[in-house]
Amino acid sequence: MMTNLASAISGRLVVLAVASVIVFALLNLLPGDPATVMLGLDASPDSIAALHHQLGLDASPATRYLRWISGLMHGEAGTSYTYDVPVRGLILERFQSTLPLILLATGLALLIGLPTGAIAATHRGKGLDLAVMATLQFLKSIPDFWLAMMMTLLFSLTLHWFPAGGFTGWNAGFFTGLRALFLPTVALAIPQAAITARFMRSSLIDVLNQDFIRTARAQGYSRTAVLWKVAIPNALIPVLTLIGIQLPVLVTGAIIVESVFNIPGCGKLLLEAVNQRDIPVVQNLVMLIVAGVLLLNLALSIIVRWLDPRLAGESA
C-alpha cells in the first residue's frame, strides 16, 4: 500500500514537471515576440532589445524556465505584461469567485445526480427509469454556456429573480454573492448532474448484481437495509473517480460560464490575458489549473484506495 502510494505521488510529480515544460515551451518557444506585440511593429530594434532585457527575455530559454520554476517555488509568479502588477495577486483575487463557483456546482451536481441515479437504478427497466434516462440524455447534450444564456432570459429578464450577470465579490454580503453565483452554478451543474446520475445508475446496478448483495438478502436483511448500508456506499466509490475525471470538464465549463455572466473570475482573467498576449498571466494560470486538477485527482485516488482496499494493489 505505502509503496504504491509513494509511486502514485512521485508519478504525479513527474507528470506535473513534464506539464510545466510543455506549458513553458508552448508559450515561450513558439515563434512570436511579446516585445513586438507590446511596442507595435514600428518599434526600433533598440527599444525592443531594452524591453527584452526588462522582461528577462534576453536570457536563454533554460534559464528563463528555471527562473520561472524557482519563482513558483517561492510563491512568486512574475509580473503581468498588461497590468504591470504581480500575477500572484491577480490570480488570488480572481479565485474568490471561480473556486466557489466550481465547488458549488460540484456540490449541486452531486446533490441532484446521486439520488436521481439511485432512483433510476432501483427502478431499473421500469417506466420511471426510462423516463429519467431519456431526460438525462437530453440534459447531458445541452451546452452549458447556452443553458446559461437561456436561464438569464427566463430568470433575470422575464422573472427578475436573479441578476443577469456580474459578481461584486463577497464584501457586498454573503447572500448577495450567493445570489449572483446562483444561475452560473445551476448552468454549470445541470449537465454535470446528468453525467453523475447516469454514472451512479450504472454503478449501483453493477453493485446490486453482485453476489454479496444476494448473500445479505438471504441473511434476512431487508431490501432497504441492504440498499442503504451495503449497495449505495459501494456504488459511491467509483463516483469519486468520476469527479476526478470530470474536473477538467468542469474547469472548462466554469471559464465559459464566467464569460456568459460576466463574472470577474479566473476564466475572464485567462481570456483577457490571451487576447492581450499577457504570457506571464496565461502561463501561471494554466499551470495553476493543471496542478490543481492533478493534485485533486491524486487526492481522490488516495481516498478511493482507502475506501476500497481491493484497489490498493493497482497502480494509479
Place this chain on the structure above:
Amino acid sequence: MTWLRTNRSLIAGSALLLACLVPATLTWIWRGGRSPLIDIAHRYAPISFSHPLGTDPFGRDIASYVLTGAFNSTVIAVIAVTLATVIGTALGLVAAYGGLRGKAVMSTADLGLAFPPILIAAMLVTAQGASATGEILAIALFGIPAQIRITRQAAHSILVLDYIAAARMAGLNSIDTILRHVLPNIAPILIVHASTSLALAILSEAGLSYLGLGAPPPQPDLGRTLASYQIHIFDHPLLVAIPGVTVMVLVLGFNLLGDGLRDLLERPFNRLKGQPS
C-alpha cells in the same frame, strides 16, 4: 431485423443527425462553402419563403448562416476525433502489450488528463493567434488519453484469450496479431467511443469558438454565431435559441447514436469475452 425496431436510440440518433447534417451539407455545397452575405438593407427580415428563419441583425439569412456553421463545426469535430482515434488507438495498442513502452504511454495519458481543451487552445492562441488547426489540435489532444485507456483495456481483454496464445505459438507476430485478431474484435468499442467523442467534440468546439479561441472568422461556426447573437437576447431571443438548439441536436444525435451502436455492436464483443450480454 428485430434490433431495428427495438433499438430506439440508434433510430432517434440517426434521425436527429440526418435532419441536421443533410440540410447543412446541402447548404454548404449550394453556397460553395461561403458565408451568407451581409445585407444591411434587409436586417431582421421576417420569416418568408426566401428566408425560412428570417434574417439576423446583419441581414444574413439565419437558416443558411446557422447551417453553414453547423457544417463547419461538425467538420472540425470530425477531424479532431479522427486524429484522436487514430493516434489514441495506436498508442493504446502499444500500452496493451505492457512493458516499459506501455508504462511510458500510460504516463503520457495521465498528463493529458490535466489539460482540458480550453487550456491548450488558450496557450496556442496566445502564442500563435486563433486558427482552425489550433482548435482541432486542442480538441484532439484532449481526446487522446481517453482513447488510449479504452483501447488498452479492450485490447488487453482480447490479448489474454487462449486463441491469441495459440496464434502466437503458431508463429504469428504481434503486428499480425493486432491486425487480424485484436483490431477487428475491438472495432465495435472504438466505433461506439468515436460516436460519443463526437458529441463531446461538438460541445468543445462550440465552447472554444464562443470564447474566440476557435477557428477565426469569416467562416461561420455555431459557437461564434452564439457569441455574436448574445447581445440580441433581449429583443430577439430566437437568434440565440436557434444556434443553441442546433448544437444540442448534434450532440444529442451523436450521444444517442453512440448508445444505439453500443447495444448493437458491443453484445457480440462481450459474448466473445465470455460475459453475459
